[in-house]
Amino acid sequence: MKSFDLGLYLVTDRDLSLGRPLEFIVEEAVKGGVTMVQLREKACSSLEFYQLGIRLKKLLKPYAVPLIINDRLDIALAVDADGLHIGQSDLPWEVARRLLGKDKILGLSVETMEQAEESNKLDIDYIGISPVFATPTKTDTFQPFGLEGVKAVSSIARHPNVAIGGINMNNAAQVMAQGANGIAVVSAISSAENPRLAAEALKNEVTG
Numbered sequence: 601m602k603s604f605d606l607g608l609y610l611v612t613d614r615d616l617s618l619g620r621p622l623e624f625i626v627e628e629a630v631k632g633g634v635t636m637v638q639l640r641e642k643a644c645s646s647l648e649f650y651q652l653g654i655r656l657k658k659l660l661k662p663y664a665v666p667l668i669i670n671d672r673l674d675i676a677l678a679v680d681a682d683g684l685h686i687g688q689s690d691l692p693w694e695v696a697r698r699l700l701g702k703d704k705i706l707g708l709s710v711e712t713m714e715q716a717e718e719s720n721k722l723d724i725d726y727i728g729i730s731p732v733f734a735t736p737t738k739t740d741t742f743q744p745f746g747l748e749g750v751k752a753v754s755s756i757a758r759h760p761n762v763a764i765g766g767i768n769m770n771n772a773a774q775v776m777a778q779g780a781n782g783i784a785v786v787s788a789i790s791s792a793e794n795p796r797l798a799a800e801a802l803k804n805e806v807t808g
């Protein structure tokens with residue numbers, strides 16, 4: 601059975617990791633309480649993406665933290681990752697599901713209320729509410745949902761949801777209070793001076 605906890609979801613970005621190795625960020629984050637990890641490296645050759653995936657899979661196995669691959673179904677299959685995260689402009693979810701099989705985790709971003717409603721009909725495992733707030737980490741986004749939007753999506757969503765975009769220590773508790781099942785962050789952990797302490801502090805906000 602696939603089981604996963606969206607509570608505190610780390611999405612990687614080596615460019616925002618202050619020169620530290622990805623493995624260091626990921627392992628410290630997991631020790632601090634991260635429950636899911638997504639390998640999201642936009643400026644990466646296929647070979648490097650594959651090698652990073654293999655290394656992260658090995659690293660995460662003893663912690664039983666799922667590894668999700670961003671965008672690349674081929675890499676998710678090649679490294680036998682726990683799942684794939686796709687957006688509205690990525691491969692169709694049906695194709696991803698067919699090739700991944702029913703036992704892998706499939707996440708889909710929703711950027712509008714209409715997409716959130718549509719996602720209820722799909723054979724996916726979670727939705728990413730994207731973005732909650734505007735963020736310099738990803739600028740090619742739709743209008744941010746804001747806290748009210750997170751509340752509206754959470755109230756209609758049939759799938760578990762994770763909120764993403766501009767989430768940090770100052771707003772994590774408010775995001776959770778809207779009904780989100782978890783928060784996904786890049787910079788709040790990857791760019792923190794101490795990623796383990798940052799993860800611990802965020803986890804406290806999530807668990808209350």
Ligand SMILES: Cc1ncc(COP(=O)(O)OP(=O)(O)O)c(N)n1
Binds near residue numbers: 640686707727729730
């Ligand atoms: C958990 C989570 N939610 C949303 C996204 C954004 O995915 P997408 O819209 O495909 O954009 P890119 O990440 O590919 O730039 C995500 N990655 N993770």
Ligand SMILES: Cc1ncsc1CCOP(=O)(O)O
Binds near residue numbers: 611730741767
């Ligand atoms: C990948 C992604 N999808 C929507 S916003 C975003 C980036 C979130 O980064 P940060 O947590 O640094 O705002």
Ligand SMILES: [Mg+2]
Binds near residue numbers: 670671685686687690
């Ligand atoms: Mg994508």
